[in-house]
Amino acid sequence: AIIRGQCPADMLAVLGDRLKAVHLHTTVPQIDLHSIPYCTSYGESIDWREFYDKLCEIGYGGTFNLEVRPPENISNAAVDAYYKLAYEVAKCIAHGQKN
DSSP, X not given: OTXXXXXXXXXXXXXXXXXXXXXXXXXXXXXXXXXXXXXXXXXXXXXXHHHHHHXXXXXXXXXXXXXXXXXXXXXXXXXXXXXXXXHHHHHHHHTTOOO
């Protein structure tokens, strides 16, 4: 949605109960970052609270796909920590917490 210049929460309202899966990651217009939400130096392009509220409003109960990519050239331990952080952030979004 962001890359296409659209608001993700507005798209949820249009899709309504036809929405079956949600593909999540932080991005900015013209750059598909695949970053953990809240964890980018570009600034947050998605209002995750608004997104969560709209999911609740449409009664969404489907699947969340958090698509993130760890930075290059980091140790295996750092990659593990990155994915654990991604999981914790995704849980916060899925439960409507700010962070």
